């Protein structure tokens with residue numbers, strides 16, 4: 001078979017060649033996706049199952065790396081392929097037919113790799129980027145604290161310098177998959193005598209460092225997505241600081257902006273329309289004008305998310321400024337998940353809430369999960385504040401805490 005036989009009609013010769021390479025790679029290394037029930041849930045019911053899924057994702061990332069298909073747009077000197085953003089789309093299109101997933105680390109790679117490209121030293125890039133691309137290093141996000149979520153800059157995890165090291169003590173919370181990751185990106189308070197945004201330092205920490213205790217927060221499913229992370233006099237080399245000491249808010253914002261783009265631009269964009277249409281047919285309500293109207297809304301929102309997500313992700317892969325603020329996308333997907341969850345409820349009625357049919361369990365899951373995206377990666381209100389201040393140039397939220405030293409701000 002020639003390459004021409006395998007191309008799609010719009011591929012350039014270079015794209016056709018890459019598509020043929022990806023197809024050959026997938027055929028040799030992956031199993032075609034089995035026809036699963038549309039109502040199958042991607043939920044782990046034990047910690048062992050969650051760990052196995054995490055390891056499977058890392059193993060797939062390693063296979064991609066070994067075949068020069070990881071970090072498609074990252075420079076060759078850091079272990080990437082040095083390619084073009086369209087390669088990501090071709091890989092995604094082809095891999096959709098196979099039972100493969102990078103899993104959790106796709107999220108932290110999407111947040112941290114662009115941050116390292118922008119803020120890290122040459123030495124740090126050469127160390128972390130190839131190791132992340134090969135999944136030797138998996139990174140947890142250690143940002144939120146019991147007293148610092150939306151107001152992240154008020155964080156209190158204290159880092160005191162001692163020669164070439166920081167000694168860090170504090171607590172983090174809601175840290176996704178931190179029990180499985182071997183590194184963390186950690187925000188610390190290095191200077192309490194300046195306003196809160198100015199005394200933060202962003203540092204990479206090995207999770208096996210003495211003084212780190214990870215406590216999983218067990219969910220009703222039996223698995224733990226979240227953890228609490230306690231740090232007691234943890235010694236971290238100053239060489240692990242990303243960006244400037246006391247200048248950690250810059251890299252932290254880069255992480256958060258890329259997190260919004262990831263969540264909206266691929267991370268949690270799920271094709272719910274097809275399932276909701278199937279559900280409406282099964283429940284015999286597909287001719288109901290109110291249901292049809294809401295199905296059209298779901299369809300439209302998914303298309304808009306796809307187009308805007310592609311534009312933002314393409315800019316990020318070219319290391320350009322996104323054409324619109326990624327907060328728009330994060331807000332839009334959060335509201336879309338609420339709309340589609342509500343529609344499932346409207347279609348199923350009582351059957352969406354009680355019963356043990358596969359469809360019922362799926363609808364319950366959608367209902368319960370519809371608000372998760374509205375919180376993780378910054379709540380809807382925070383995204384609106386970002387848009388007001390960054391995109392529309394409106395005055396910042398009033399408050400004396402932007403000019404007052406962090407140590408003088410009252411805390412509960």
Ligand SMILES: Cc1cc2nc3c(=O)[nH]c(=O)nc-3n(C[C@H](O)[C@H](O)[C@H](O)COP(=O)(O)OP(=O)(O)OC[C@H]3O[C@@H](n4cnc5c(N)ncnc54)[C@H](O)[C@@H]3O)c2cc1C
Pocket residue numbers: 140141142143144145146148149150151173174175176177372373375376377378379380381382385397
């Ligand atoms: C699925 C998921 C995954 C997560 N993963 C991680 C992770 O890996 N690492 C990590 O560090 N954290 C993680 N988090 C935590 C997440 O970042 C925080 O939950 C989020 O920032 C909100 O903080 P909070 O929970 O403390 O709520 P709060 O900040 O206490 O907010 C409570 C309510 O007050 C509102 N509010 C607060 N301030 C304002 C304001 N100025 N204007 C208007 N309304 C306001 C909020 O919108 C919200 O409705 C995750 C959360 C979820 C849901």
